[in-house]
Amino acid sequence: MDHALRVAVTGGTSGLGLALLRELRRRGARVAFVARTPRAVEEVARTHQAHGIVGDVARKEDIHPIALQITAALGGLDVLVNNASSLGPAPLALLADTDCEQLELALATNVLGPFRLTKALLGALSASAREGRGAVVLNVSSDAAINAYAQWGAYGASKAALRHMSSIWGEELAAEGVRFLSLDPGDMDTPLHALAVPDADPATLKRPEAAARELADAIAGALPR
């Protein structure tokens, strides 16, 4: 049996997702990642010897082709990281100024996408748990999931839903051996943050590499041994 950890990361071509992919590769994991832009996927796949998958987790029709390619590439799955996120309106806007379609996009990317992908991969994750390898789903959260920040309504509401869903998944699937983590990596110097707060001083922000190390440690801590 192949003992290398098998990990899938959504949103793997920039920001925290890319930093996490690099950290996991450095630790010897086999990684498949998902992103929307074919050229960026190809570049990251080549540079980091990872399996690149082109797809959009916000699109229902993309989910099963993504899940198929993940398990085909890795021969199973031990860890799913739902990292891909949408801010909703960019630049940020008051809820009263947010278009319904912008809220729908945030919910599709940050709630429905992780729900659908987790469900499509639950067979593979639970098989891994039964085989004693362990199984972890890490949903990347935010302090906006807990605190009410003006202008972060679409993002905050969607991340709050994801956080609560993680808790319920965890309750329901503990007996199957599938662990759920919801972790806030902090305010990082990433493209998403730059979109939200264009004038932030990068020096005051956390490096995504530091957050990636913390997340990789948390994943390792949730697996057997």
Add this chain to the structure above:
Amino acid sequence: MIAAAEPVQRPAAARLLVIDAQGAMAHAARSSLVDYLRPGDLVVANDAATLPASLHGSHLPSGAHVEVRLAGRSSLGREDVRFSAVVFGAGDWRVRTEDRALPPPLAYGDRLALGPLVATVDAVLGHPRLIGVRFDGPADAVWAGIARHGRPIQYAYLSTALALWDVWTPIAAAPVAFEPPSAGFTLDWSLLGAMRSRGIDFATLTLAAGISSTGDPALDARLPLAEPYRVPASTAAAIRRAKAKGGRIVAVGTTVVRALEHAAARSGEGVADQRIGPGDRLRVVDAILSGTHEPQESHYQMLRAFQDDDLLGRAGDALGAAGYRTHEFGDSVLVFKKG
């Protein structure tokens, strides 16, 4: 029997005919399946996810339209992108397979353009529809092409085009099946929880379930093709535990019977190439949960290893008289081995 035409995996009204080891028959709601199992029993399912194995495109030497249905592979390996395939000419699933046009004559070395994929015919297997194909390009690109261009194999009795979510069982894991291991449609997470709370164990294996029908009697006689499988060590251990304490091994589907009897309950990879039928002694499996099958199907032959023909004949009459539905989205039977 009536064809189940809607792709609903777990209709609330799904039915179950139970035949016990003494040959007694009982009609039940399929939702009460767990009531026919005992603490200490082990339920084993096939966790293969289903590939969208129907690929439309063209036969480049003739320009003719073809539908290539991937039907088998000699291993579960991710780098193994060589398949056996059944090829149809013009038309799609809405036409009964019996009525489908032949493909143009296919020869070794012919190229096929299938959406983003290109494949080469690398074997002609003694029938105008049956070939070996090898895809061009790196494995990741081949799986991406199949994932995005392929459609689930389906038949004319269905009312609507299938999506992948229609054919993946709730426990679907490795994408290696060519048609769904449809007995697994019965399993949802609530049922797995109910089994656990009653002391009924659950384990999985992976078998690349092949194509079930081609519409051509000469080809159908060659089914099922050889099917690669993998039995995890944890599953082999669960079987030993169950056997040691007198529990029964309940196979969810014919593919699980085929894999477990071929592997003789050992773990590891293999290729199941045997047929199971009347007179075969089952060494591992004590019961099968299966769809309802007509006597001419290969799946039915397997049931003959569990119970006598006259009992199965009476069971078939009972299914017909009680209006059971057949095919992959139909009703089910739970057949215990004759005691």
